[in-house]
Amino acid sequence: MMGPGWCAVVVLLAMTEAAAGRFVVEKNSVRVTSPEGLKGKYECAIGNFGVPQYGGTLHGWVVYPKVNRQGCKEFDVSFKDKEHRSGARPNFVLIDRGECFFTTKAWNAQIAGAAAVLVVDSKDEPLITMDNPDDTGTKHLENITIPSVLITKKLGEDLKKSAEKGEMVSVLLDWRESLPHPDERVEYEFWTNSNDECGPKCDMQMDFVKSFRGTAQVLEQKGYTQFTPHYITWYCPEAFVVSKQCKSQCINHGRYCAPDPEQDFNKGYDGKDVVFQNLHQVCVFKVANDTGKPWLWWDYVHDFAIRCPMKEKKYTHECASHVIKSLGLDIEKIDKCVGDPEADEENPILKAEQDAQIGHGKRGDVTILPTLVVNNRQYRGKLDKGAVLKAICSGFEETTEPTICLSEDVQTNECLENNGGCWLDNDNNVTACRDTFRGRVCECPIVKGVKFVGDGYTNCEASGIGRCEINNGGCWKETKNGKTISACSHEESNGCKCPEGFKGDGIKSCEDIDECKMKTACQCTGCSCENTWGSYECSCAGGDSMLYMREQDTCISKQAVSSVGWSFMWVIFFGLVFAGVGAYAVYKYRLRSYMDSEIRAIMAQYMPLDSQEGANQQQHVAHAGDI
Structure with missing residues (x-):
């Protein structure tokens, strides 16, 4: 009688054709960043346990233990203790393949403080997927959280030689292209x-x-x-x-x-x-x-x-x-x-x-x-x-x-460190750094409906209507004596322009124009000029009795202005009176003509005119002659 093992035989028979050559090994990239002689991009196979950092990267130093190099026993050293060489950069443990389950190696490395495991293949062959055991060794399976990868024997031997020489071996694990x-x-x-x-x-x-x-x-x-x-x-x-x-x-x-x-x-x-x-x-x-x-x-x-x-x-x-x-x-x-x-x-x-x-x-x-x-x-x-x-x-x-x-569980938070190397306006808390799942993107933002334009790295400038409300559109602005003047205009969608009375690029600075020194204003005889911020004031020699006319650049007497003003008002008054009288006369004339024509029409119906009566008599004589 066939025992329980027969089930496995049936499964193997049924799956033999499918298993032949159809198992695809999922891979990601491992980039050696130091030493100089090993720099480059290599392939590694993702382990079927632990937590691969899909969509992200992990950079660390490679440590090759002096003992327990297959990782089948617990390590008597803490790999965290070696982090002083690189600040906050973690350590990856390089482990030789063989003697025990892959999950055992990963678990022993994890409890010793390793951030990742690089298993060196024991022979030259196509990379395989490190799997977890079906029947034994599974007590570690659910607790393994660090990623594990299998690297080729050639790369592993090169890394081991460099590590044994005391060289700083740095590796970047990159899962960003592991999934389409x-x-x-x-x-x-x-x-x-x-x-x-x-x-x-x-x-x-x-x-x-x-x-x-x-x-x-x-x-x-x-x-x-x-x-x-x-x-x-x-x-x-x-x-x-x-x-x-x-x-x-x-x-x-x-x-x-x-x-x-x-x-x-x-x-x-x-x-x-x-x-x-x-x-x-x-x-x-x-x-x-x-x-x-x-x-x-x-x-x-x-x-x-x-x-x-x-x-x-x-x-x-x-x-x-x-x-x-x-x-x-x-x-x-x-x-x-x-x-x-x-x-x-x-x-x-x-x-x-x-x-x-x-x-x-x-x-x-x-x-x-x-x-x-x-x-x-x-x-x-x-x-x-x-x-x-x-x-x-x-x-x-x-x-x-x-x-x-x-969410907090998966985001990279690259914008939190040095703003991700992107443009930042500290004064208005506006940044071009946007955190995505794969890392930060330097992209000029849209803030309160205003779009910023620029390369996202060195500059971003507000554009379009409303841009002056945010960072003053990137233009110059200054306040003196309670008066604020800006080079940003809502009428223009882009650019900065110093207002009248100032000169400059409109971005970094606008300087007051001294109209008095430039002799572009207040040139009338007896006039004195005083420059102000963004403008000027001109006074006349006559003091309070004189009035300066800016558009004509001249001084006139206030009394003359007063007499001229009253004469002008009387002219307007009499002009209105004459216009009213004239309009009334025209109105009366047209009304009388209209009434006369209406009366004549009515009388014509009841009292025939002489011309009409003579015509009737002539018509009557003509008819009598015919008889």
């Missing part, structure tokens, strides 16, 4: 499992669902992401379809299988129960997505894990139905989507899931659970809320990241 970021929306997939009794990996993925649910729903509801859940299934080789093992692990006559949760085909839940619940979760997403609410999948998976756990014997169709109804989803549509698990035919939903497992382009086959795929590139690292959010945020086109990507 083509547009303003991120597509990501989460390959998971409804099984909650598969050990640390199941615990990790359920903890992730619980912690990331709210963030995922916000991203989805606002249209920033397009999320799709997936479930891995295997098929049973045709020769074993009728076996007890295949029947307990598969549905639809061996077409869709999952491992038995307890690896025991005689008790508890079987693999076919897992496949059936996986199918339920896919259909929940499909129906929710068809109704425009794909984010309800997160609520269903979260609630199902709490209300229907295997250990309480509630991992059933009935319990799943209660969860579906509580979320207001159409259970009839979901049941129709699930179909008949006993039918000897393909299930279109699970067939599509198996097709989606096959890698294409730069993405390899999905062979392990859980797996996250962001913009068609597999995510490597711990399923941690902050780490996954960083990976998703790095999938947005530069400067288009949503606000959630600039």
Whole structure:
């Protein structure tokens, strides 16, 4: 009789073709910045544990320990103690491959204070993905937070030689191009499992669902992401379809299988129960997505894990139905989507899931659970809320990241140090530094509707209407004796110009023009000139009895002005009187003419005029002659 190990044989048989040459190693860049002889850009493979800094960089000094160089035991030194060489720059530990699990090496380095682990390959070969062990050594898995990468044997040997010579070896780990970021929306997939009794990996993925649910729903509801859940299934080789093992692990006559949760085909839940619940979760997403609410999948998976756990014997169709109804989803549509698990035919939903497992382009086959795929590139690292959010945020086109990507958990804060090297106006607290997920951008801002223009690094100037309200449009302004004068004008959209009475560039300075010295004003006979800030004052020799006329640059007597003024007023008065009398006369004449014409017309109707009477008599004589 075949034992529990038979399940693994079935899985291997089913996946042999897919595993051959389709596993793609996710890589990022490692740049050696010192010593001079090693400067350059190299490739490294991202470990499948820890927290890679997707979208960011990490710069540190390389330390090669004198003992325990494979990192299989706890280090008796603190790598933090060596940071005095570089101020706040952390240390990366260089560790040789072999003798123990990768996760053990990373854990020992982390507890000793290392900021990252560089594992040197033991032979010349294409880089592989450092994975976490399936059965042993997993006690460190959930606690590893530092990133780990595998570097080539050649690069590792060169770094070790330089470190042993006492040279300062500096390395920059760069994850900014690890994930594609083509547009303003991120597509990501989460390959998971409804099984909650598969050990640390199941615990990790359920903890992730619980912690990331709210963030995922916000991203989805606002249209920033397009999320799709997936479930891995295997098929049973045709020769074993009728076996007890295949029947307990598969549905639809061996077409869709999952491992038995307890690896025991005689008790508890079987693999076919897992496949059936996986199918339920896919259909929940499909129906929710068809109704425009794909984010309800997160609520269903979260609630199902709490209300229907295997250990309480509630991992059933009935319990799943209660969860579906509580979320207001159409259970009839979901049941129709699930179909008949006993039918000897393909299930279109699970067939599509198996097709989606096959890698294409730069993405390899999905062979392990859980797996996250962001913009068609597999995510490597711990399923941690902050780490996954960083990976998703790095999938947005530069400067288009949503606000959630600039939360305290993921933002780089490069603008907080020396303003990121960008332009800054301290007086008005206006800066060109804008913090994005990938780092700062020096871009002239828009403040209170006013756009600043410039290179963003050395200068930014307010432009357009309203620019004078902010930093005075970058123009000169000064106040003296309670009077403020500015070279910025709201009438001009750009530029600075010293106002009348001043000269200069209008930006840094405007100097008062001394009109008196320049003899451009107050040149009349007997006039005296006194320069003022931005203008001048001219006084006449006659004192208070004289009045200076600025436009004519002349002095006249105030008495003459007074007499001239009264004469002018009398002229206006009599002119108005004559105009009124004339208008009245015209009015009376026209009224009388109109009345005369009306009276004559009325009289003509009742008292014929002489001319009319003579004409009538002549007409009468003419008619008599005819008779």
